[in-house]
Amino acid sequence: MSQSSHPSSVWYRPMLARHAGEDHRTASALELFFDLCFVAAVAQTSSAFEHEIGTGRALHGLLGYALVFFAIWWAWMNFTWFASAYDTDDVPYRVLTLVQITGALVMAAGAAQALEHGDFTVITWGYVIMRLAMVTQWLRAAYTDRQRRGSALRYALGILVLQIGWLVRLLLPHDTGLVSFAVLAVGELAVPVWAERAVGTTWHPQHIAERYGLFTLIVLGESVMAAGLAVRTALDTHQETGSVMAIALGGVLTVFALWWLYFAQDAPRRLRAQSTAMLWGYGHYAVFASAAAVGAALAVNVAHATGHTALTGVQAAAMYTVPVALFITCVWFLHRRAAQGSGKAGVVSPVAALAVLATTFVPCTVLCTGAIASLMMGAHLFTARRGRQEH
Structure with missing residues:
Protein backbone atom coordinates (compact mmCIF):
# COMPACT_ATOMS: atom_id res chain seq x y z
CA MET A 1 0.00 0.00 0.00
CA SER A 2 1.39 3.45 -0.90
CA GLN A 3 1.73 6.13 1.72
CA SER A 4 -0.92 8.25 0.01
CA SER A 5 -3.51 5.52 0.51
CA HIS A 6 -3.40 5.75 4.30
CA PRO A 7 -6.19 7.58 6.10
CA SER A 8 -5.61 11.31 6.25
CA SER A 9 -6.22 11.32 10.02
CA VAL A 10 -2.90 9.56 10.83
CA TRP A 11 -1.04 11.63 13.41
CA TYR A 12 2.47 10.42 12.67
CA ARG A 13 4.31 7.97 10.47
CA PRO A 14 8.02 7.56 9.76
CA MET A 15 9.20 9.79 6.93
CA LEU A 16 10.61 7.14 4.60
CA ALA A 17 11.46 7.65 0.94
CA ARG A 18 8.67 6.79 -1.47
CA HIS A 19 9.37 4.41 -4.33
CA ALA A 20 10.36 6.18 -7.55
CA GLY A 21 8.29 3.71 -9.59
CA GLU A 22 5.13 3.89 -7.47
CA ASP A 23 1.97 3.28 -9.51
CA HIS A 24 -0.77 5.90 -9.87
CA ARG A 25 1.28 8.65 -8.21
CA THR A 26 -0.63 11.91 -8.62
CA ARG A 197 25.96 13.71 -4.33
CA ALA A 198 25.64 11.85 -1.04
CA VAL A 199 22.68 9.61 -1.94
CA GLY A 200 20.07 10.67 -4.48
CA THR A 201 16.51 11.20 -3.30
CA THR A 202 13.72 9.10 -4.81
CA TRP A 203 11.64 11.64 -6.71
CA HIS A 204 8.92 10.27 -8.99
CA PRO A 205 9.21 11.26 -12.71
CA GLN A 206 5.48 11.18 -13.47
CA HIS A 207 4.64 13.02 -10.26
CA ILE A 208 7.23 15.73 -10.89
CA ALA A 209 6.07 16.19 -14.49
CA GLU A 210 2.46 16.53 -13.31
CA ARG A 211 3.37 19.05 -10.60
CA TYR A 212 5.28 21.25 -13.03
CA GLY A 213 2.48 20.95 -15.56
CA LEU A 214 -0.11 21.99 -13.01
CA PHE A 215 1.88 25.05 -11.99
CA THR A 216 2.35 25.97 -15.65
CA LEU A 217 -1.42 25.78 -16.07
CA ILE A 218 -1.94 28.05 -13.06
CA VAL A 219 0.58 30.62 -14.29
CA LEU A 220 -0.90 30.64 -17.82
CA GLY A 221 -4.35 30.97 -16.27
CA GLU A 222 -3.13 33.94 -14.26
CA SER A 223 -1.99 35.51 -17.53
CA VAL A 224 -5.43 35.02 -19.06
CA MET A 225 -7.11 36.54 -16.01
CA ALA A 226 -4.80 39.56 -15.96
CA ALA A 227 -5.38 40.17 -19.65
CA GLY A 228 -9.14 39.74 -19.22
CA LEU A 229 -9.25 42.39 -16.51
CA ALA A 230 -7.30 44.81 -18.67
CA VAL A 231 -9.60 44.24 -21.65
CA ARG A 232 -12.71 44.68 -19.50
CA THR A 233 -11.38 47.96 -18.15
CA ALA A 234 -10.65 49.21 -21.67
CA LEU A 235 -14.07 48.20 -22.99
CA ASP A 236 -15.81 49.84 -20.04
CA THR A 237 -14.25 53.14 -21.06
CA HIS A 238 -15.15 52.61 -24.75
CA GLN A 239 -11.61 53.40 -25.91
CA GLU A 240 -10.00 51.87 -29.02
CA THR A 241 -12.37 48.90 -29.02
CA GLY A 242 -11.01 47.47 -32.27
CA SER A 243 -7.39 47.55 -31.11
CA VAL A 244 -8.29 46.08 -27.74
CA MET A 245 -10.23 43.21 -29.30
CA ALA A 246 -7.29 42.45 -31.62
CA ILE A 247 -5.01 42.29 -28.58
CA ALA A 248 -7.48 40.04 -26.77
CA LEU A 249 -7.73 37.66 -29.73
CA GLY A 250 -3.95 37.56 -30.17
CA GLY A 251 -3.49 36.92 -26.46
CA VAL A 252 -5.95 34.02 -26.47
CA LEU A 253 -4.29 32.45 -29.52
CA THR A 254 -0.87 32.85 -27.92
CA VAL A 255 -1.82 31.33 -24.57
CA PHE A 256 -3.58 28.41 -26.27
CA ALA A 257 -0.48 27.73 -28.36
CA LEU A 258 1.86 27.97 -25.37
CA TRP A 259 -0.33 25.54 -23.46
CA TRP A 260 -0.39 23.13 -26.41
CA LEU A 261 3.37 23.36 -26.89
CA TYR A 262 4.13 22.65 -23.24
CA PHE A 263 1.84 19.64 -22.87
CA ALA A 264 2.76 18.15 -26.23
CA GLN A 265 6.06 17.12 -24.64
CA ASP A 266 6.77 13.79 -22.95
CA ALA A 267 8.21 15.20 -19.74
CA PRO A 268 8.49 11.92 -17.74
CA ARG A 269 10.68 10.53 -20.51
CA ARG A 270 13.07 13.42 -19.96
CA LEU A 271 13.20 12.88 -16.21
CA ARG A 272 15.28 9.73 -16.03
CA ALA A 273 18.75 10.79 -14.91
CA GLN A 274 19.59 13.12 -12.04
CA SER A 275 21.60 15.47 -14.28
CA THR A 276 18.84 15.96 -16.84
CA ALA A 277 16.26 16.32 -14.07
CA MET A 278 18.34 19.11 -12.50
CA LEU A 279 18.57 20.94 -15.82
CA TRP A 280 14.84 20.42 -16.44
CA GLY A 281 13.89 21.70 -13.00
CA TYR A 282 16.20 24.71 -13.01
CA GLY A 283 15.20 25.62 -16.56
CA HIS A 284 11.61 26.05 -15.46
CA TYR A 285 12.54 29.31 -13.78
CA ALA A 286 12.53 30.89 -17.25
CA VAL A 287 9.41 28.92 -18.29
CA PHE A 288 7.36 30.05 -15.28
CA ALA A 289 8.70 33.62 -15.27
CA SER A 290 8.06 34.14 -18.99
CA ALA A 291 4.55 32.63 -18.76
CA ALA A 292 3.64 34.99 -15.92
CA ALA A 293 5.17 37.94 -17.79
CA VAL A 294 2.90 37.30 -20.79
CA GLY A 295 -0.15 38.33 -18.77
CA ALA A 296 1.51 41.52 -17.54
CA ALA A 297 2.60 42.32 -21.10
CA LEU A 298 -0.92 41.84 -22.44
CA ALA A 299 -2.21 44.32 -19.88
CA VAL A 300 0.56 46.75 -20.84
CA ASN A 301 -0.37 46.51 -24.53
CA VAL A 302 -4.02 47.16 -23.74
CA ALA A 303 -2.95 50.22 -21.72
CA HIS A 304 -0.81 51.38 -24.64
CA ALA A 305 -3.70 50.97 -27.09
CA THR A 306 -5.89 53.15 -24.88
CA GLY A 307 -3.19 55.76 -24.24
CA HIS A 308 -2.54 54.90 -20.59
CA THR A 309 1.19 54.17 -20.67
CA ALA A 310 4.39 56.11 -21.33
CA LEU A 311 5.89 53.36 -23.49
CA THR A 312 6.37 53.65 -27.23
CA GLY A 313 4.70 51.15 -29.55
CA VAL A 314 7.92 49.17 -30.05
CA GLN A 315 8.63 49.08 -26.32
CA ALA A 316 5.13 47.82 -25.50
CA ALA A 317 5.41 45.22 -28.27
CA ALA A 318 8.81 44.02 -27.02
CA MET A 319 7.42 43.52 -23.52
CA TYR A 320 5.08 40.95 -25.09
CA THR A 321 7.18 39.28 -27.80
CA VAL A 322 10.26 38.67 -25.65
CA PRO A 323 8.56 36.54 -22.94
CA VAL A 324 6.58 34.61 -25.59
CA ALA A 325 9.77 33.87 -27.55
CA LEU A 326 11.57 32.96 -24.31
CA PHE A 327 8.83 30.51 -23.32
CA ILE A 328 8.92 28.81 -26.73
CA THR A 329 12.72 28.60 -26.71
CA CYS A 330 12.95 27.24 -23.16
CA VAL A 331 10.36 24.52 -23.72
CA TRP A 332 12.14 23.52 -26.93
CA PHE A 333 15.52 23.44 -25.18
CA LEU A 334 14.36 21.45 -22.15
CA HIS A 335 12.66 18.79 -24.26
CA ARG A 336 14.81 18.67 -27.38
CA ARG A 337 16.31 15.25 -26.60
CA ALA A 338 12.85 13.75 -26.19
CA ALA A 339 11.43 15.30 -29.39
CA GLN A 340 9.27 13.06 -31.51
CA GLY A 341 9.13 12.86 -35.30
CA SER A 342 11.64 13.83 -37.96
CA GLY A 343 14.64 16.07 -37.57
CA LYS A 344 12.75 18.90 -39.24
CA ALA A 345 10.48 19.13 -36.18
CA GLY A 346 13.42 20.36 -34.12
CA VAL A 347 13.69 23.66 -36.02
CA VAL A 348 10.03 24.65 -35.78
CA SER A 349 10.21 26.19 -32.30
CA PRO A 350 13.44 28.21 -32.82
CA VAL A 351 12.13 29.58 -36.11
CA ALA A 352 8.81 30.47 -34.47
CA ALA A 353 10.63 32.24 -31.62
CA LEU A 354 12.61 34.34 -34.11
CA ALA A 355 9.43 35.15 -36.02
CA VAL A 356 7.73 36.25 -32.81
CA LEU A 357 10.62 38.60 -32.04
CA ALA A 358 10.36 40.02 -35.55
CA THR A 359 6.73 40.99 -34.94
CA THR A 360 7.98 43.55 -32.41
CA PHE A 361 8.42 45.97 -35.30
CA VAL A 362 5.12 45.42 -37.13
CA PRO A 363 1.60 46.72 -36.42
CA CYS A 364 -0.82 44.52 -34.43
CA THR A 365 2.06 42.78 -32.67
CA VAL A 366 -0.04 40.73 -30.27
CA LEU A 367 -2.36 39.45 -32.99
CA CYS A 368 0.59 38.59 -35.26
CA THR A 369 2.28 36.78 -32.38
CA GLY A 370 -0.86 34.74 -31.78
CA ALA A 371 -1.01 33.82 -35.47
CA ILE A 372 2.65 32.73 -35.50
CA ALA A 373 2.20 30.69 -32.33
CA SER A 374 -0.83 28.96 -33.88
CA LEU A 375 1.10 28.21 -37.08
CA MET A 376 3.91 26.82 -34.94
CA MET A 377 1.57 24.31 -33.33
CA GLY A 378 0.17 23.37 -36.73
CA ALA A 379 3.70 22.73 -37.99
CA HIS A 380 4.47 20.61 -34.92
CA LEU A 381 1.36 18.50 -35.47
CA PHE A 382 2.16 18.07 -39.16
CA THR A 383 5.78 17.03 -38.62
CA ALA A 384 4.81 14.70 -35.79
CA ARG A 385 2.21 12.99 -37.99
CA ARG A 386 4.66 12.59 -40.84
CA GLY A 387 7.23 11.19 -38.45
CA ARG A 388 4.79 8.56 -37.18
CA GLN A 389 3.85 7.61 -40.75
CA GLU A 390 7.50 7.23 -41.78
CA HIS A 391 8.20 5.21 -38.65
Whole structure:
Protein backbone atom coordinates (compact mmCIF):
# COMPACT_ATOMS: atom_id res chain seq x y z
CA MET A 1 0.00 0.00 0.00
CA SER A 2 1.39 3.45 -0.90
CA GLN A 3 1.73 6.13 1.72
CA SER A 4 -0.92 8.25 0.01
CA SER A 5 -3.51 5.52 0.51
CA HIS A 6 -3.40 5.75 4.30
CA PRO A 7 -6.19 7.58 6.10
CA SER A 8 -5.61 11.31 6.25
CA SER A 9 -6.22 11.32 10.02
CA VAL A 10 -2.90 9.56 10.83
CA TRP A 11 -1.04 11.63 13.41
CA TYR A 12 2.47 10.42 12.67
CA ARG A 13 4.31 7.97 10.47
CA PRO A 14 8.02 7.56 9.76
CA MET A 15 9.20 9.79 6.93
CA LEU A 16 10.61 7.14 4.60
CA ALA A 17 11.46 7.65 0.94
CA ARG A 18 8.67 6.79 -1.47
CA HIS A 19 9.37 4.41 -4.33
CA ALA A 20 10.36 6.18 -7.55
CA GLY A 21 8.29 3.71 -9.59
CA GLU A 22 5.13 3.89 -7.47
CA ASP A 23 1.97 3.28 -9.51
CA HIS A 24 -0.77 5.90 -9.87
CA ARG A 25 1.28 8.65 -8.21
CA THR A 26 -0.63 11.91 -8.62
CA ALA A 27 -0.62 15.32 -7.01
CA SER A 28 -2.30 15.40 -3.61
CA ALA A 29 -5.02 17.79 -2.49
CA LEU A 30 -2.46 19.49 -0.21
CA GLU A 31 -0.10 20.05 -3.14
CA LEU A 32 -2.90 21.58 -5.19
CA PHE A 33 -3.79 23.87 -2.28
CA PHE A 34 -0.12 24.79 -1.98
CA ASP A 35 -0.02 25.79 -5.66
CA LEU A 36 -3.18 27.88 -5.43
CA CYS A 37 -1.76 29.85 -2.51
CA PHE A 38 1.42 30.47 -4.48
CA VAL A 39 -0.69 32.04 -7.21
CA ALA A 40 -1.20 34.99 -4.86
CA ALA A 41 2.53 35.68 -4.91
CA VAL A 42 2.69 35.25 -8.70
CA ALA A 43 -0.29 37.57 -9.20
CA GLN A 44 1.13 40.29 -6.95
CA THR A 45 4.51 40.09 -8.65
CA SER A 46 3.02 40.25 -12.15
CA SER A 47 0.82 43.18 -11.16
CA ALA A 48 3.78 45.10 -9.75
CA PHE A 49 5.79 44.30 -12.88
CA GLU A 50 2.97 45.64 -15.04
CA HIS A 51 2.87 48.83 -12.96
CA GLU A 52 6.61 49.39 -13.35
CA ILE A 53 6.42 48.91 -17.11
CA GLY A 54 3.43 51.20 -17.43
CA THR A 55 5.20 54.02 -15.60
CA GLY A 56 8.20 53.81 -17.94
CA ARG A 57 10.54 51.98 -15.55
CA ALA A 58 10.79 48.80 -17.60
CA LEU A 59 14.43 47.95 -16.81
CA HIS A 60 13.96 48.57 -13.10
CA GLY A 61 10.79 46.51 -13.15
CA LEU A 62 12.45 43.69 -15.09
CA LEU A 63 15.29 43.41 -12.59
CA GLY A 64 12.93 43.44 -9.62
CA TYR A 65 10.66 40.92 -11.32
CA ALA A 66 13.57 38.54 -11.93
CA LEU A 67 14.68 38.73 -8.30
CA VAL A 68 11.24 38.37 -6.74
CA PHE A 69 10.23 35.56 -9.08
CA PHE A 70 13.41 33.68 -8.18
CA ALA A 71 12.29 33.55 -4.55
CA ILE A 72 8.81 32.36 -5.54
CA TRP A 73 10.06 29.74 -7.98
CA TRP A 74 12.82 28.38 -5.78
CA ALA A 75 10.64 27.96 -2.70
CA TRP A 76 7.95 26.24 -4.79
CA MET A 77 10.44 23.97 -6.54
CA ASN A 78 12.12 22.79 -3.34
CA PHE A 79 8.81 21.82 -1.78
CA THR A 80 7.75 20.02 -4.96
CA TRP A 81 10.82 17.80 -5.18
CA PHE A 82 10.81 17.10 -1.44
CA ALA A 83 7.14 16.11 -1.55
CA SER A 84 7.81 13.77 -4.45
CA ALA A 85 10.29 11.89 -2.28
CA TYR A 86 8.87 12.20 1.26
CA ASP A 87 5.16 13.00 1.26
CA THR A 88 3.94 11.18 4.39
CA ASP A 89 0.68 13.16 4.62
CA ASP A 90 0.66 12.89 8.41
CA VAL A 91 -0.21 15.71 10.80
CA PRO A 92 3.36 17.11 11.21
CA TYR A 93 3.84 17.10 7.44
CA ARG A 94 0.57 18.93 6.86
CA VAL A 95 1.25 21.50 9.59
CA LEU A 96 4.72 22.27 8.24
CA THR A 97 3.29 22.58 4.74
CA LEU A 98 0.69 25.04 6.02
CA VAL A 99 3.54 27.02 7.61
CA GLN A 100 5.17 27.16 4.18
CA ILE A 101 1.89 28.36 2.70
CA THR A 102 1.84 31.12 5.33
CA GLY A 103 5.32 32.11 4.19
CA ALA A 104 4.09 32.22 0.59
CA LEU A 105 1.28 34.59 1.60
CA VAL A 106 3.79 36.82 3.40
CA MET A 107 5.89 36.83 0.23
CA ALA A 108 2.81 37.83 -1.76
CA ALA A 109 2.23 40.74 0.63
CA GLY A 110 5.79 41.99 0.13
CA ALA A 111 6.13 41.38 -3.61
CA ALA A 112 5.04 44.84 -4.75
CA GLN A 113 7.19 46.60 -2.15
CA ALA A 114 10.24 44.59 -3.22
CA LEU A 115 9.71 45.08 -6.92
CA GLU A 116 8.71 48.74 -6.95
CA HIS A 117 10.88 50.12 -4.12
CA GLY A 118 13.66 47.56 -3.73
CA ASP A 119 12.59 46.83 -0.15
CA PHE A 120 12.95 43.07 0.34
CA THR A 121 12.24 43.03 4.08
CA VAL A 122 8.75 41.49 3.98
CA ILE A 123 9.45 39.10 1.13
CA THR A 124 12.67 37.93 2.82
CA TRP A 125 10.84 37.09 6.03
CA GLY A 126 8.20 35.21 4.08
CA TYR A 127 10.90 33.29 2.24
CA VAL A 128 12.75 32.46 5.46
CA ILE A 129 9.54 31.18 7.06
CA MET A 130 9.07 28.80 4.15
CA ARG A 131 12.65 27.62 4.11
CA LEU A 132 12.93 27.04 7.86
CA ALA A 133 9.85 24.83 7.64
CA MET A 134 11.65 22.94 4.88
CA VAL A 135 14.69 22.51 7.15
CA THR A 136 12.40 20.84 9.68
CA GLN A 137 11.06 18.52 6.99
CA TRP A 138 14.58 17.50 5.98
CA LEU A 139 15.54 16.87 9.61
CA ARG A 140 12.49 14.58 9.90
CA ALA A 141 13.66 12.72 6.82
CA ALA A 142 17.20 12.44 8.22
CA TYR A 143 15.86 10.99 11.48
CA THR A 144 13.89 8.15 9.91
CA ASP A 145 15.48 7.50 6.49
CA ARG A 146 18.91 6.20 7.46
CA GLN A 147 19.85 5.26 3.90
CA ARG A 148 19.59 8.88 2.74
CA ARG A 149 20.47 10.59 6.00
CA GLY A 150 23.57 12.16 4.49
CA SER A 151 21.62 13.90 1.73
CA ALA A 152 18.87 15.03 4.10
CA LEU A 153 21.36 16.54 6.54
CA ARG A 154 23.16 18.32 3.71
CA TYR A 155 19.89 19.83 2.57
CA ALA A 156 19.01 20.94 6.10
CA LEU A 157 22.45 22.44 6.77
CA GLY A 158 22.71 24.21 3.43
CA ILE A 159 19.23 25.73 3.65
CA LEU A 160 19.72 26.82 7.27
CA VAL A 161 23.03 28.58 6.58
CA LEU A 162 21.57 30.39 3.59
CA GLN A 163 18.56 31.61 5.57
CA ILE A 164 20.94 33.22 8.03
CA GLY A 165 22.59 34.82 5.02
CA TRP A 166 19.27 36.20 3.72
CA LEU A 167 18.52 37.79 7.09
CA VAL A 168 22.02 39.26 7.35
CA ARG A 169 21.54 40.69 3.85
CA LEU A 170 18.76 42.93 5.20
CA LEU A 171 21.37 44.67 7.38
CA LEU A 172 23.81 45.36 4.53
CA PRO A 173 24.03 48.71 2.72
CA HIS A 174 21.51 49.13 -0.08
CA ASP A 175 24.17 49.39 -2.79
CA THR A 176 25.36 45.84 -2.03
CA GLY A 177 21.88 44.38 -2.46
CA LEU A 178 22.26 43.00 -5.98
CA VAL A 179 25.67 41.41 -5.37
CA SER A 180 24.59 39.81 -2.09
CA PHE A 181 21.40 38.53 -3.74
CA ALA A 182 23.43 36.94 -6.53
CA VAL A 183 25.81 35.25 -4.09
CA LEU A 184 22.99 33.82 -1.98
CA ALA A 185 21.01 32.75 -5.07
CA VAL A 186 24.02 30.82 -6.38
CA GLY A 187 24.31 29.20 -2.96
CA GLU A 188 20.64 28.18 -3.08
CA LEU A 189 21.10 26.62 -6.51
CA ALA A 190 24.20 24.76 -5.33
CA VAL A 191 22.59 23.09 -2.30
CA PRO A 192 20.66 20.37 -4.23
CA VAL A 193 23.70 19.61 -6.40
CA TRP A 194 25.84 19.18 -3.28
CA ALA A 195 23.21 17.28 -1.29
CA GLU A 196 22.31 14.82 -4.04
CA ARG A 197 25.96 13.71 -4.33
CA ALA A 198 25.64 11.85 -1.04
CA VAL A 199 22.68 9.61 -1.94
CA GLY A 200 20.07 10.67 -4.48
CA THR A 201 16.51 11.20 -3.30
CA THR A 202 13.72 9.10 -4.81
CA TRP A 203 11.64 11.64 -6.71
CA HIS A 204 8.92 10.27 -8.99
CA PRO A 205 9.21 11.26 -12.71
CA GLN A 206 5.48 11.18 -13.47
CA HIS A 207 4.64 13.02 -10.26
CA ILE A 208 7.23 15.73 -10.89
CA ALA A 209 6.07 16.19 -14.49
CA GLU A 210 2.46 16.53 -13.31
CA ARG A 211 3.37 19.05 -10.60
CA TYR A 212 5.28 21.25 -13.03
CA GLY A 213 2.48 20.95 -15.56
CA LEU A 214 -0.11 21.99 -13.01
CA PHE A 215 1.88 25.05 -11.99
CA THR A 216 2.35 25.97 -15.65
CA LEU A 217 -1.42 25.78 -16.07
CA ILE A 218 -1.94 28.05 -13.06
CA VAL A 219 0.58 30.62 -14.29
CA LEU A 220 -0.90 30.64 -17.82
CA GLY A 221 -4.35 30.97 -16.27
CA GLU A 222 -3.13 33.94 -14.26
CA SER A 223 -1.99 35.51 -17.53
CA VAL A 224 -5.43 35.02 -19.06
CA MET A 225 -7.11 36.54 -16.01
CA ALA A 226 -4.80 39.56 -15.96
CA ALA A 227 -5.38 40.17 -19.65
CA GLY A 228 -9.14 39.74 -19.22
CA LEU A 229 -9.25 42.39 -16.51
CA ALA A 230 -7.30 44.81 -18.67
CA VAL A 231 -9.60 44.24 -21.65
CA ARG A 232 -12.71 44.68 -19.50
CA THR A 233 -11.38 47.96 -18.15
CA ALA A 234 -10.65 49.21 -21.67
CA LEU A 235 -14.07 48.20 -22.99
CA ASP A 236 -15.81 49.84 -20.04
CA THR A 237 -14.25 53.14 -21.06
CA HIS A 238 -15.15 52.61 -24.75
CA GLN A 239 -11.61 53.40 -25.91
CA GLU A 240 -10.00 51.87 -29.02
CA THR A 241 -12.37 48.90 -29.02
CA GLY A 242 -11.01 47.47 -32.27
CA SER A 243 -7.39 47.55 -31.11
CA VAL A 244 -8.29 46.08 -27.74
CA MET A 245 -10.23 43.21 -29.30
CA ALA A 246 -7.29 42.45 -31.62
CA ILE A 247 -5.01 42.29 -28.58
CA ALA A 248 -7.48 40.04 -26.77
CA LEU A 249 -7.73 37.66 -29.73
CA GLY A 250 -3.95 37.56 -30.17
CA GLY A 251 -3.49 36.92 -26.46
CA VAL A 252 -5.95 34.02 -26.47
CA LEU A 253 -4.29 32.45 -29.52
CA THR A 254 -0.87 32.85 -27.92
CA VAL A 255 -1.82 31.33 -24.57
CA PHE A 256 -3.58 28.41 -26.27
CA ALA A 257 -0.48 27.73 -28.36
CA LEU A 258 1.86 27.97 -25.37
CA TRP A 259 -0.33 25.54 -23.46
CA TRP A 260 -0.39 23.13 -26.41
CA LEU A 261 3.37 23.36 -26.89
CA TYR A 262 4.13 22.65 -23.24
CA PHE A 263 1.84 19.64 -22.87
CA ALA A 264 2.76 18.15 -26.23
CA GLN A 265 6.06 17.12 -24.64
CA ASP A 266 6.77 13.79 -22.95
CA ALA A 267 8.21 15.20 -19.74
CA PRO A 268 8.49 11.92 -17.74
CA ARG A 269 10.68 10.53 -20.51
CA ARG A 270 13.07 13.42 -19.96
CA LEU A 271 13.20 12.88 -16.21
CA ARG A 272 15.28 9.73 -16.03
CA ALA A 273 18.75 10.79 -14.91
CA GLN A 274 19.59 13.12 -12.04
CA SER A 275 21.60 15.47 -14.28
CA THR A 276 18.84 15.96 -16.84
CA ALA A 277 16.26 16.32 -14.07
CA MET A 278 18.34 19.11 -12.50
CA LEU A 279 18.57 20.94 -15.82
CA TRP A 280 14.84 20.42 -16.44
CA GLY A 281 13.89 21.70 -13.00
CA TYR A 282 16.20 24.71 -13.01
CA GLY A 283 15.20 25.62 -16.56
CA HIS A 284 11.61 26.05 -15.46
CA TYR A 285 12.54 29.31 -13.78
CA ALA A 286 12.53 30.89 -17.25
CA VAL A 287 9.41 28.92 -18.29
CA PHE A 288 7.36 30.05 -15.28
CA ALA A 289 8.70 33.62 -15.27
CA SER A 290 8.06 34.14 -18.99
CA ALA A 291 4.55 32.63 -18.76
CA ALA A 292 3.64 34.99 -15.92
CA ALA A 293 5.17 37.94 -17.79
CA VAL A 294 2.90 37.30 -20.79
CA GLY A 295 -0.15 38.33 -18.77
CA ALA A 296 1.51 41.52 -17.54
CA ALA A 297 2.60 42.32 -21.10
CA LEU A 298 -0.92 41.84 -22.44
CA ALA A 299 -2.21 44.32 -19.88
CA VAL A 300 0.56 46.75 -20.84
CA ASN A 301 -0.37 46.51 -24.53
CA VAL A 302 -4.02 47.16 -23.74
CA ALA A 303 -2.95 50.22 -21.72
CA HIS A 304 -0.81 51.38 -24.64
CA ALA A 305 -3.70 50.97 -27.09
CA THR A 306 -5.89 53.15 -24.88
CA GLY A 307 -3.19 55.76 -24.24
CA HIS A 308 -2.54 54.90 -20.59
CA THR A 309 1.19 54.17 -20.67
CA ALA A 310 4.39 56.11 -21.33
CA LEU A 311 5.89 53.36 -23.49
CA THR A 312 6.37 53.65 -27.23
CA GLY A 313 4.70 51.15 -29.55
CA VAL A 314 7.92 49.17 -30.05
CA GLN A 315 8.63 49.08 -26.32
CA ALA A 316 5.13 47.82 -25.50
CA ALA A 317 5.41 45.22 -28.27
CA ALA A 318 8.81 44.02 -27.02
CA MET A 319 7.42 43.52 -23.52
CA TYR A 320 5.08 40.95 -25.09
CA THR A 321 7.18 39.28 -27.80
CA VAL A 322 10.26 38.67 -25.65
CA PRO A 323 8.56 36.54 -22.94
CA VAL A 324 6.58 34.61 -25.59
CA ALA A 325 9.77 33.87 -27.55
CA LEU A 326 11.57 32.96 -24.31
CA PHE A 327 8.83 30.51 -23.32
CA ILE A 328 8.92 28.81 -26.73
CA THR A 329 12.72 28.60 -26.71
CA CYS A 330 12.95 27.24 -23.16
CA VAL A 331 10.36 24.52 -23.72
CA TRP A 332 12.14 23.52 -26.93
CA PHE A 333 15.52 23.44 -25.18
CA LEU A 334 14.36 21.45 -22.15
CA HIS A 335 12.66 18.79 -24.26
CA ARG A 336 14.81 18.67 -27.38
CA ARG A 337 16.31 15.25 -26.60
CA ALA A 338 12.85 13.75 -26.19
CA ALA A 339 11.43 15.30 -29.39
CA GLN A 340 9.27 13.06 -31.51
CA GLY A 341 9.13 12.86 -35.30
CA SER A 342 11.64 13.83 -37.96
CA GLY A 343 14.64 16.07 -37.57
CA LYS A 344 12.75 18.90 -39.24
CA ALA A 345 10.48 19.13 -36.18
CA GLY A 346 13.42 20.36 -34.12
CA VAL A 347 13.69 23.66 -36.02
CA VAL A 348 10.03 24.65 -35.78
CA SER A 349 10.21 26.19 -32.30
CA PRO A 350 13.44 28.21 -32.82
CA VAL A 351 12.13 29.58 -36.11
CA ALA A 352 8.81 30.47 -34.47
CA ALA A 353 10.63 32.24 -31.62
CA LEU A 354 12.61 34.34 -34.11
CA ALA A 355 9.43 35.15 -36.02
CA VAL A 356 7.73 36.25 -32.81
CA LEU A 357 10.62 38.60 -32.04
CA ALA A 358 10.36 40.02 -35.55
CA THR A 359 6.73 40.99 -34.94
CA THR A 360 7.98 43.55 -32.41
CA PHE A 361 8.42 45.97 -35.30
CA VAL A 362 5.12 45.42 -37.13
CA PRO A 363 1.60 46.72 -36.42
CA CYS A 364 -0.82 44.52 -34.43
CA THR A 365 2.06 42.78 -32.67
CA VAL A 366 -0.04 40.73 -30.27
CA LEU A 367 -2.36 39.45 -32.99
CA CYS A 368 0.59 38.59 -35.26
CA THR A 369 2.28 36.78 -32.38
CA GLY A 370 -0.86 34.74 -31.78
CA ALA A 371 -1.01 33.82 -35.47
CA ILE A 372 2.65 32.73 -35.50
CA ALA A 373 2.20 30.69 -32.33
CA SER A 374 -0.83 28.96 -33.88
CA LEU A 375 1.10 28.21 -37.08
CA MET A 376 3.91 26.82 -34.94
CA MET A 377 1.57 24.31 -33.33
CA GLY A 378 0.17 23.37 -36.73
CA ALA A 379 3.70 22.73 -37.99
CA HIS A 380 4.47 20.61 -34.92
CA LEU A 381 1.36 18.50 -35.47
CA PHE A 382 2.16 18.07 -39.16
CA THR A 383 5.78 17.03 -38.62
CA ALA A 384 4.81 14.70 -35.79
CA ARG A 385 2.21 12.99 -37.99
CA ARG A 386 4.66 12.59 -40.84
CA GLY A 387 7.23 11.19 -38.45
CA ARG A 388 4.79 8.56 -37.18
CA GLN A 389 3.85 7.61 -40.75
CA GLU A 390 7.50 7.23 -41.78
CA HIS A 391 8.20 5.21 -38.65
